[in-house]
Amino acid sequence: MKAPILAAIVMSIAGPVLGASGADPTWPCIQRKQPHLSLGQMWSGPQPDDHVANLSRDPAIRTLAARLEQRRLPIEEAQTLIADFAETADDAQLTALMVAVLALIEPERTAIIDGIARYGTRQVDLARMIEDRRARLTELEAAATPDFDAIDAEEAALDWDERIFTDRQQSLTYVCETPVILEQRAFALARAIANHLD
Secondary structure (H helix, E strand, C coil): CCCCCHHHHHHHHHHHHHHCCCCCCCCCCCCCCCCCCCHHHHCCCCCCCHHHHHHCCCHHHHHHHHHHHCCCCCHHHHHHHHHHHHCCCCHHHHHHHHHHHHHHHHHHHHHHHHHHHHHHHHHHHHHHHHHHHHHHHHHHHHCCCCCHHHHHHHHHHHHHHHHHHHHHHHHHHHHHHHHHHHHHHHHHHHHHHHCCCC
């Protein structure tokens, strides 16, 4: 029989939550939860006004922003595209480009964070279910006349739930990195665009 899973539950769920001080209790990642990004966090250029907001909806700027936002586009290629755009763009257009980029990255990142929180809640629920199964198994084994068929069935169900729990925890490591990758990309693009401001 496997060792109690309680220690694994504490380490894999409670540990990251405690490590990310002040985080939402549904947040299962070691990385601190940062629900939203703001332009002010990463942008050193002019603050956008109504004119910039209108420019950010320009089809050419939106098309370029959509290209820059794609994670499969290496940042070096993004820098080249920004430099090409900057040859004829003024500060308002560059600021509008950054506004358009953030308008694409922010909702995607927020949706991923919301999904991670739901994933974390499901893991906590599964961990509780595993604890309940283990308690039932202990009761079955302690019976005066053990029902070995019931014990076998409970052990099989426990093994299955533990396997699912472990697989999900391993996937969570990758999933938790995604908002960080998007945040890093937003900061890198902001720097690349700001480098061309007058």
